Amino acid sequence: MATNVVNLDALIPRQDMAEASEPAGSKLDKIDIHHLDDHFFVGALRKPDFQRETVHWSPEKVADLIRAFIAGDLIPAVILWQRGTNVFVIDGAHRLGALIAWVHDDYGDQRRSIEYFGGRIPDEQQKVAERTRRLVNGDVGPYAAYAAARKNPQNARPEIQARLSNLAVNSIIAQWVPSVDERAAEDSFFKINQAATPIDPTERRILKARHAPNAVAARAIVRGGTGHKYWAKYAEETRNAIESVAKQIHSALYEPPIGDLPIKTIDLPLAGRGYNALPFVFDLVNWANSIPDPTKTIDIDKPLAPDGDGTHTVQYLKKVKESVELLTGNTSSSLGIHPLIYCYTRGGEFQPAALLAITELLKNLSEKGKLREFTAIRRKFEDFLLAHKEFITLIIKRTGAGRRSLNRIVRYYEFVIKELIDGKSDSDVVAALEADKEEFSFLLGARAPAVKDGENPTRRLSRATKSASFLQAALQSPVRCALCNGMIHKNSIQIDHIQRRREGGATDVTNAQVAHPYCNSIKS
Numbered sequence: 001m002a003t004n005v006v007n008l009d010a011l012i013p014r015q016d017m018a019e020a021s022e023p024a025g026s027k028l029d030k031i032d033i034h035h036l037d038d039h040f041f042v043g044a045l046r047k048p049d050f051q052r053e054t055v056h057w058s059p060e061k062v063a064d065l066i067r068a069f070i071a072g073d074l075i076p077a078v079i080l081w082q083r084g085t086n087v088f089v090i091d092g093a094h095r096l097g098a099l100i101a102w103v104h105d106d107y108g109d110q111r112r113s114i115e116y117f118g119g120r121i122p123d124e125q126q127k128v129a130e131r132t133r134r135l136v137n138g139d140v141g142p143y144a145a146y147a148a149a150r151k152n153p154q155n156a157r158p159e160i161q162a163r164l165s166n167l168a169v170n171s172i173i174a175q176w177v178p179s180v181d182e183r184a185a186e187d188s189f190f191k192i193n194q195a196a197t198p199i200d201p202t203e204r205r206i207l208k209a210r211h212a213p214n215a216v217a218a219r220a221i222v223r224g225g226t227g228h229k230y231w232a233k234y235a236e237e238t239r240n241a242i243e244s245v246a247k248q249i250h251s252a253l254y255e256p257p258i259g260d261l262p263i264k265t266i267d268l269p270l271a272g273r274g275y276n277a278l279p280f281v282f283d284l285v286n287w288a289n290s291i292p293d294p295t296k297t298i299d300i301d302k303p304l305a306p307d308g309d310g311t312h313t314v315q316y317l318k319k320v321k322e323s324v325e326l327l328t329g330n331t332s333s334s335l336g337i338h339p340l341i342y343c344y345t346r347g348g349e350f351q352p353a354a355l356l357a358i359t360e361l362l363k364n365l366s367e368k369g370k371l372r373e374f375t376a377i378r379r380k381f382e383d384f385l386l387a388h389k390e391f392i393t394l395i396i397k398r399t400g401a402g403r404r405s406l407n408r409i410v411r412y413y414e415f416v417i418k419e420l421i422d423g424k425s426d427s428d429v430v431a432a433l434e435a436d437k438e439e440f441s442f443l444l445g446a447r448a449p450a451v452k453d454g455e456n457p458t459r460r461l462s463r464a465t466k467s468a469s470f471l472q473a474a475l476q477s478p479v480r481c482a483l484c485n486g487m488i489h490k491n492s493i494q495i496d497h498i499q500r501r502r503e504g505g506a507t508d509v510t511n512a513q514v515a516h517p518y519c520n521s522i523k524s
Contacts, residue, residue, distance in 0.1 A: 006062050006132050007108035007125050008054040008097035010116030014228040015046040017081075017088055017182035027082060030171035033069075036100050037147075044087045045096065049230065050186060050207045051089075053278070054097045059132035062107070063139050065098045069170055070140055070163050077173035081185045090177055090185065099172075103143045107132040118226035123257050124273060202279040202402075211306035213313040214291055218282040220246035220317065221253070222274065234310030242310060245317040250274065252324045253281075255491070262466035263348040266474045267490045270328050270339045272350025280352040283402055287356055288320040326362045328491050332521035335362055335371070336481070336492025340471065341382050346389045347464035348471060353402055354392050357409035364410070375519060377420040378486040384416055384426055386475065391433075391443045398442060412440065482513035483523060496520045 028041060035041040047054070057065075068075055078092025089096060106112050109121055109129035136142070141160055149156030149164050156164070177185055209215045216230045225243030232239070254274035256267055271277070286292075307313050325331050342358040344350055365371050374381070385392075395412060399405035415436070419429045433440040461469075478487045482496065496515040499505030515523075 004058055004128060005055050006057055006059055006098075006101070006128055007113065008057070008062075008094065008101055009227065010108070010113040011097045011100040011104070011106065012045045012047050012054070012089060012093060013116075014049045014051070015086060015088075016049050017083060017185060027080075027176055028174050031078070031096070031174050032169075032171040033099065033103065033143075033167055036096070036103050041087070042100065044085055046086045046088050047093055048088050048090070048186065049228070050210045051093060052203065052207065054093045057094050057098065059107075059128060059135050062098045062101065062132050063135045065095060066102050066136055067140050069099060069172070070167055072166050072170045075172050077175045079175050079177060081177040083182070088185065092172075095172065101132075102136060105133070105142060105144065107136075116227060117223065120224055120226050122254075122274060123259070127260075202282055206278060206282055209304035212304035213307040213310075213316050214282065214285045214289065214304070216242075216307060216310075216313045217246070217316040217320070218278060218285045220313075221249045221281050221285070221320070222278050224250035231310055231313060234313075238310035238314060241314045242317060245314070245321055249317065249321050249324055252321075252328050252491070261348075262463045262470065264470055266338075266340050266471065266478065268339045268344060268348070270324075270337075270343060270491075271352075271355055272343070280402075283352065283356065284359075285316055285320055287360070287403060287406070288323045289316050323359050323363060326366060327359060328489065330492060330494060330517050332517055333366075334492050334517040335375075336488055336516040336518070337362075338382075338478070338487040338489045340475070341385055341487060345393060346468050346471070348467035349464070351392060351396065353396050353405045353409060356403060356406050357413065360406060360410050361413045371518065372522060373421060374417065375484040375486070375522075377417065378484045379480075380420045380426075381417060382486055384420070384429060387426065388430070388443075394443050408439070415440065479514060481516045481519050483515050483519035486516065488514060488516055492517055494520045496523070 028035065031041070065075070075095060076092070078095055079090040080092075081088045081090050101107050104110065104112060107129035109126050113129075114121060140163070141157075145156070145160050146164060146167055149160045153161055153164070206215045206218065210230060219227070219230050220242050223246075225246040229239070231242045234242070253271035254269045254277075256269060258268060258273055259265070271280070325333055326335060327337050328334060329336075337358060339355075343355045362371070362374075365374050391412065392409060395408050396405045399408050415433065416429055419432055424432065430444065434444040435441070479493075480486060481488045482498075494515050494517050496513050497505045498511045498513050501507070505511045
């Protein structure tokens, strides 16, 4: 998932194009920098509520656009559609967003963004914003310097003075979609954007089904109940429920956040980086609610039923929360899995399919009443997974990413668990996999992509290699559950009495031990 991208999503608000508005005014042929300052035009700008998040440009691309605008270089026209006093951006949200970001010094971390995201600006978003600001300010200077130069040119730096005249006359061409209804305008959006940069099938499904409960739930989770509120029309009680449950799920999936690379801690979040994670979360919502993979339908553009009052969205979120609580957190049902074992490659790369698979496995074991059997061999199972991490990568490589490889990974887990319950050793399990000609023998004959430097003429170690080296060392002596001896994650630590208090157990450190919530709850 892309992480080195600037979040410009707050700078042009979203709105349903079908909403009524006042009669239209005149249309601009050209958009200059003053229209994006405090002009009525920037206040009228809207993104259709189906449009992708404006999070696909790197800091360098944002800086290049601003530099090109100041220099008077050719910038492609933006395509707009007017409904009453609102001006909807059909194509060009990143171009306009980059310029608005410069004007308001908000690259995803200042007033507009803070308000839009309810005060929750992820560390990664903050760091990318700061990097973008340094790049832009070092390259062309802050917009505030140009605004000050207009009033007092004699005090401006020479390079600012030289560019000021260009800035006063440069503009972006505005092309307007003819006066059609909102359905035709929406169709124009998809034709234009699909032709320029094809939209990922999962993302296209989300955009087309934006009012369906699975799409609303996914968007709520990704932003922890903040950002554009696709649930704004629901009753207050429903809105509050959506935001509360979504925030809990977001925290369970993405805290603690991953810091700078290479990785230097084993306290990784369950689901990797939460930045730009909508397709994966949509998959998770669909899986938890037994919805078939939407990208496999014959007609990906076939609309899904909207959630009229938000009831289904709340139900979908609760199902996700229930599934996630099997994995992490401090409820009594939590197995407290360590993400490093189940959800990441040897080099520290998050594998969405692996997370879905372990969630499916634990859900199946729970429904069959076999979680105790799992905990009995949990240490051996986790040791096997760590010793053969390449097997998951190979399964995904052969079967496909996302939910396509889900069932085969689950069957692999079940195969290994059965062998271990039967008392087989690590080498016995490997031999059994090799003997399974129909499904798993390829694991022993294929090779997973290695963690290495690649074609690096400087011979410097790559970030992946450094991450792998740290993780290998850190896993030599991890914190383990005193009851099942499996690895324990910081989000699921409980301190258990070795001897119960009611049996006279002491209350000092000599009678305390670390345990998974589930193990603690079934302790005999």
